Amino acid sequence: MFSLNISLTVLLGTVAVITSDGRMIVGTLKGFDQTINLILDESHERVFSSSQGVEQVVLGLYIVRGDNVAVIGEIDEETDSALDLGNIRAEPLNSVAH
Amino acid sequence: RAGTKSVPVRLRGPGPLAAAGLKLPHAARAAAAGMLFYSFFKSLVGKDVVVELKNDLSICGTLHSVDQYLNIKLTDISVTDPEKYPHMLSVKNCFIRGSVVRYVQLPADEVDTQLLQDAARKEALQQKQ
Numbered sequence: 473m474f475s476l477n478i479s480l481t482v483l484l485g486t487v488a489v490i491t492s493d494g495r496m497i498v499g500t501l502k503g504f505d506q507t508i509n510l511i512l513d514e515s516h517e518r519v520f521s522s523s524q525g526v527e528q529v530v531l532g533l534y535i536v537r538g539d540n541v542a543v544i545g546e547i548d549e550e551t552d553s554a555l556d557l558g559n560i561r562a563e564p565l566n567s568v569a570h
Numbered sequence: 571r572a573g574t575k576s577v578p579v580r581l582r583g584p585g586p587l588a589a590a591g592l593k594l595p596h597a598a599r600a601a602a603a604g605m606l607f608y609s610f611f612k613s614l615v616g617k618d619v620v621v622e623l624k625n626d627l628s629i630c631g632t633l634h635s636v637d638q639y640l641n642i643k644l645t646d647i648s649v650t651d652p653e654k655y656p657h658m659l660s661v662k663n664c665f666i667r668g669s670v671v672r673y674v675q676l677p678a679d680e681v682d683t684q685l686l687q688d689a690a691r692k693e694a695l696q697q698k699q
Contacts, residue, residue: 477637480665488661492670494625496657508641508667520657542623542670545647545661552660562656568624568670 480504483546487512489536490543494565496520497531498547508538518557520565525558542568606693610686611636611674620650620675621666627655629664640668 480501487501489510499515512534519527615633621642622628628651631644645663649655658664 476641478635478641478643478665483663483665488658490625490627490657492625518657538667541667542625543627543629543664543666545658545664547660548662549660551662555659560656562654565627565655565657566625570624 476504476506476508480508480544483544486547486549486552488518488543488545488547489541490545490565491536492540492542492569493567496565497534497536499531499534501544505538508541508544510534510536510538510541510544512536520560520562522561522563524561526560528557604693604697605638606689607640608636608638610689611640611642614676614680617677617680619644619677621671622673622675623666623670624672625670629658629666631664634663637668640671642666642668642671642674 484501484503487499489497489499489512491497496518497512497515498518499512501510502513503511512531515531515534517529517531519529521527611633615635617633618630619633620628620630621644627649629644629647630650631647634643634645636642643663643665647658647661647664649658652659
């Protein structure tokens with residue numbers, strides 16, 4: 473019986489999840505399982521645009537199915553609060569499909 | 571057996587996974603179970619790699635760990651094109667799901683491609699049987 477050998481326990485905290493359709497969701501990682509299903513609390517989506525600053529859409533408590541998870545990034549709170557999201561211009565991320 | 575190609579097989583000497591620079595005693599069993607790349611990546615833990623994802627994002631970092639699904643954890647990451655991809659500015663460590671990896675770029679001097687080729691050939695043979 474395999475368990476998730478890379479421990480995601482270390483990431484339990486504020487994370488940025490990049491989904492397979494190119495969205496970025498920031499929240500508190502409360503739980504996960506072997507298939508990388510995630511429980512994200514206090515989550516919000518950061519919508520990037522090349523014409524205006526980053527828009528944050530409040531989502532709340534979410535379960536994200538593991539199929540849709542591409543990257544889970546551990547957010548450094550200090551660096552994150554120093555970010556000027558209003559001034560960031562970027563194209564949204566691509567999806568992982570072609 | 572009729573029809574089998576003869577492939578030079580080393581009867582003595584290092585097992586299939588010494589190819590990946592590993593000296594694990596269970597190396598042969600691991601290769602037989604289709605774990606060649608898992609073991610190969612384990613031997614690269616601590617090295618700097620660049621992971622290119624299927625969404626075209628490229629992340630540079632130190633390989634911290636890998637698992638049997640080839641999920642990858644990188645530490646001290648930087649995106650190779652931060653102007654185009656400022657999305658990860660506040661992220662220092664990340665977990666990458668194996669299924670979204672397109673390429674893993676490795677330092678050439680860290681890999682003995684000849685040995686890796688031999689190990690892959692042996693694993694392919696074992697899987698056929």
